[in-house]
Amino acid sequence: MRLKIFITFLFGSIIFFSCKKEDPLVVDDISGLGGDTWAKTALDKWLYDTLVVPYNIATKYKWDQSELELNKSIVPPKEEKVIPVMRSVKRVWMEPYILQAGELFFKKYSPKLFVLAGSASWNLDGSITLGTAEGGRKIVLYLLNDFKNKTMPGYVPADSAIPKQMFHVIHHEFGHILDQTIRRPVAFDEVTKGFYTADWINTDDYSARQDGFITAYALSSPFEDFVEMISIMLIEGKSGFDNIVNSISGTSIRGTTADQAKAKLRQKESIVVNYYKQAWNIDFYTLQLRVRNAIVNEIY
Amino acid sequence: MNRSKKYLKISAALLLLFVFIFSACKKYDTAFVETPDQRINTAIKKYQSALTSSPAGWNATIRTQAGGTYHYHFRFSDSNRVKMFSDFNLETAGTAGESSYRLKALQTPSLLFDTYSYLHLLSDPDGNVNGGDNGLGLASDFEYSLDSLAADSILLTGRVHGTKLTLVKATQAEFDAWQNGRWANTLAFENINKIQNYFRRLTINGVNYEIRINSVSRMLAFTWVDANGTIRQFTTSYYYSATGVVFVTPFNTGTQTVNGLEIVSWDAVNSVLNVKVNGVASIIAGATKPLKVDLSAPQRWWQTAASNSGYWISLDGFHVNGVDDAFGLKTIPNYYFVVYWPDYNTGSNDLFAPVFINAAGNGLELLYGAAPRAQFTSDGRAVFTNIGFYGTYPSTGPARLSLNQLLLPQGYYFIQTSPSTYDMVSSTDAKAWISLQLVQ
Numbered sequence: 102m103r104l105k106i107f108i109t110f111l112f113g114s115i116i117f118f119s120c121k122k123e124d125p126l127v128v129d130d131i132s133g134l135g136g137d138t139w140a141k142t143a144l145d146k147w148l149y150d151t152l153v154v155p156y157n158i159a160t161k162y163k164w165d166q167s168e169l170e171l172n173k174s175i176v177p178p179k180e181e182k183v184i185p186v187m188r189s190v191k192r193v194w195m196e197p198y199i200l201q202a203g204e205l206f207f208k209k210y211s212p213k214l215f216v217l218a219g220s221a222s223w224n225l226d227g228s229i230t231l232g233t234a235e236g237g238r239k240i241v242l243y244l245l246n247d248f249k250n251k252t253m254p255g256y257v258p259a260d261s262a263i264p265k266q267m268f269h270v271i272h273h274e275f276g277h278i279l280d281q282t283i284r285r286p287v288a289f290d291e292v293t294k295g296f297y298t299a300d301w302i303n304t305d306d307y308s309a310r311q312d313g314f315i316t317a318y319a320l321s322s323p324f325e326d327f328v329e330m331i332s333i334m335l336i337e338g339k340s341g342f343d344n345i346v347n348s349i350s351g352t353s354i355r356g357t358t359a360d361q362a363k364a365k366l367r368q369k370e371s372i373v374v375n376y377y378k379q380a381w382n383i384d385f386y387t388l389q390l391r392v393r394n395a396i397v398n399e400i401y
Numbered sequence: 402m403n404r405s406k407k408y409l410k411i412s413a414a415l416l417l418l419f420v421f422i423f424s425a426c427k428k429y430d431t432a433f434v435e436t437p438d439q440r441i442n443t444a445i446k447k448y449q450s451a452l453t454s455s456p457a458g459w460n461a462t463i464r465t466q467a468g469g470t471y472h473y474h475f476r477f478s479d480s481n482r483v484k485m486f487s488d489f490n491l492e493t494a495g496t497a498g499e500s501s502y503r504l505k506a507l508q509t510p511s512l513l514f515d516t517y518s519y520l521h522l523l524s525d526p527d528g529n530v531n532g533g534d535n536g537l538g539l540a541s542d543f544e545y546s547l548d549s550l551a552a553d554s555i556l557l558t559g560r561v562h563g564t565k566l567t568l569v570k571a572t573q574a575e576f577d578a579w580q581n582g583r584w585a586n587t588l589a590f591e592n593i594n595k596i597q598n599y600f601r602r603l604t605i606n607g608v609n610y611e612i613r614i615n616s617v618s619r620m621l622a623f624t625w626v627d628a629n630g631t632i633r634q635f636t637t638s639y640y641y642s643a644t645g646v647v648f649v650t651p652f653n654t655g656t657q658t659v660n661g662l663e664i665v666s667w668d669a670v671n672s673v674l675n676v677k678v679n680g681v682a683s684i685i686a687g688a689t690k691p692l693k694v695d696l697s698a699p700q701r702w703w704q705t706a707a708s709n710s711g712y713w714i715s716l717d718g719f720h721v722n723g724v725d726d727a728f729g730l731k732t733i734p735n736y737y738f739v740v741y742w743p744d745y746n747t748g749s750n751d752l753f754a755p756v757f758i759n760a761a762g763n764g765l766e767l768l769y770g771a772a773p774r775a776q777f778t779s780d781g782r783a784v785f786t787n788i789g790f791y792g793t794y795p796s797t798g799p800a801r802l803s804l805n806q807l808l809l810p811q812g813y814y815f816i817q818t819s820p821s822t823y824d825m826v827s828s829t830d831a832k833a834w835i836s837l838q839l840v841q
Contacts, residue, residue, distance in 0.1 A: 108413070130438055130439065130442060131438050132438060132441045132442050132445065132505075132506040133505060133506055137503065137505065139480075139481040139501065139503055140479075140480035140481045140482075142501075162516065163501065163503070163515040163516060164513055164514075164515035164516070164543070164544070165515075166544065173526070173536070174524060174526040174536060174537050174538055174540075174561075175526065176517060176521040176524050176525050176526070176543070177515055177516050177517055177521065177543075178516065178517055179516065179517040180500065180501070180516045180517070219517045219521070219525075220525055220526050220527055221526070221527070223526050223535055223536030223537075224536075225536075227535065227536075246517060
């Protein structure tokens with residue numbers, strides 16, 4: 102009987118002496134929650150009206166180290182370069198796709214974030230990176246401070262290299278998104294099977310072309326090869342691409358003859374064209390014409 | 402039975418006691434009354450109102466990791482805009498630039514200059530912008546954590562390179578010094594690099610000093626001839642103030658200590674910089690001859706290469722009348738450098754030629770060349786004469802113009818700038834020169 106009292110008492114003590122839980126911290130006003138805020142300028146309004154409202158694409162031009170490589174010295178862009186760059190991006194990448202495949206297609210698949218940097222990203226080997234992309238969502242464009250197109254004073258043809266590289270990056274990354282949404286035909290990977298190598302960095306574009314690759318980077322994997330084909334065909338245009346193919350001569354170090362290399366590039370070209378038609382119902386050659394015309398208007 | 406019951410009671414009592422003892426709640430004392438979020442918001446508000454509280458803006462001094470000292474003037478608005486001046490170069494000292502800034506909680510309250518401004522010129526990883534290393538620039542910061550706030554100053558530390566930045570409230574007079582172009586006037590010091598003569602001279606107290614400045618690393622060198630006829634040199638780094646150039650190491654001339662130069666004005670017509678040294682007016686102007694000619698320099702230059710089977714190259718070619726690569730060697734396709742090869746044909750002649758990158762891009766090639774001979778005069782000059790050609794030397798264009806310059810009848814003085822570099826300076830007016838480096 103006493104034991105029962107003891108036990109009851111014991112439980113009672115456990116119940117009544119168990120700790121009172123403290124109230125959680127007040128978290129009603131976390132600094133920076135919901136993103137950065139600042140007094141909006143005309144530039145912010147332009148970006149909002151031109152890219153956010155119609156396409157839900159954000160443009161981050163203000164410095165945010167977390168969007169870039171932490172181990173690199175990079176600087177933010179000059180404010181006056183932001184609109185010209187994004188206007189060019191719109192003309193060379195957005196408008197051709199929208200005209201060709203429709204707004205719905207574009208809104209559905211376009212990457213949603215552009216991050217802009219003023220300088221290039223310098224690599225340890227002294228080379229520079231002009232563009233990167235992540236996960237089909239974010240595209241980083243570098244070297245905005247040196248961006249010039251035909252409409253700007255003091256433009257010389259040598260300035261075309263930087264905008265052209267930007268357009269290359271954007272079309273390349275968008276190619277990845279398309280490829281990841283509807284996979285490229287297996288036949289593409291078969292064309293130059295056995296030639297892909299991690300050592301592409303020690304190869305130049307000319308040697309790569311002798312083996313039937315459009316650029317040295319295309320050597321890295323079929324995945325990159327496919328989108329390099331898309332990007333180069335679009336930014337160089339039909340005749341530019343034909344010139345590249347026709348300029349191949351000699352036999353490569355790995356024994357591919359010029360005729361074989363040309364045939365391989367042509368085979369890849371036709372696979373890309375068919376893929377655009379079958380997967381996306383896009384006429385590639387019309388799209389190519391639109392992109393190339395836009396680029397010519399921009400920089401040539 | 403009874404015993405075990407007793408034990409049970411005792412152990413139950415003990416258990417009860419333990420429960421009392423150990424279930425006592427531990428109270429956590431909070432070190433602060435407010436939450437971290439409330440405190441950071443308060444701190445940011447405090448800094449925000451401090452930044453915008455100075456009507457004449459803030460003076461700032463930055464010492465980059467690369468070593469240079471730079472001055473800035475900031476005016477912060479309450480709508481994330483900042484206007485600034487800087488003594489980085491003539492343009493930034495004379496025209497205010499506007500960009501954006503933001504206060505943000507990055508672990509600590511931080512001040513971010515978040516679009517490109519004069520401040521980013523120091524951090525730009527392109528060496529062409531600021532003379533720093535490619536990929537690093539001058540190792541300076543544009544994101545700062547706010548360390549402390551006093552009545553008229555704010556201490557900040559760079560988040561990447563640890564650059565120290567101190568903001569001090571400016572007076573109206575200090576702000577006016579920027580607005581009225583006094584700083585821009587001081588920056589006119591860099592114009593002495595526009596003087597077309599190789600030699601630039603300043604007279605202090607009757608003694609002539611040759612001055613060389615590197616406006617990128619902000620180094621200044623004085624060269625003079627002492628009473629015994631020996632060439633002496635003094636080197637210091639410098640920075641700017643609102644009135645002139647300040648030497649980091651004061652220059653003791655023997656008769657007085659010079660802490661800096663007051664910059665009065667730049668006379669663009671005559672290419673003369675008017676200065677004051679310790680209050681006495683003087684000028685920095687071009688000169689056509691070295692203070693003391695290094696008589697053996699031409700022969701040393703020739704012999705260094707000849708006895709090491711080496712040769713001299715210049716990437717930029719001749720600098721003439723203020724123009725780098727005056728004859729446009731770099732416009733020739735595949736041009737790499739121009740070579741002067743002493744004793745190329747042993748005992749007979751030297752070689753002077755532009756060198757090209759070959760078509761495959763993996764080697765150099767010599768397409769043509771001239772065969773000069775060097776003669777050394779007793780007054781320390783080298784005079785070149787040509788005795789023939791290799792291949793077909795162009796009769797016009799950059800290569801021929803460069804050769805004509807080399808064959809200048811009055812010849813050249815040689816200035817040794819390091820064990821393996823010489824500058825070869827025209828002896829007629831010192832307005833043409835070429836910088837040569839040894840390859841062996």
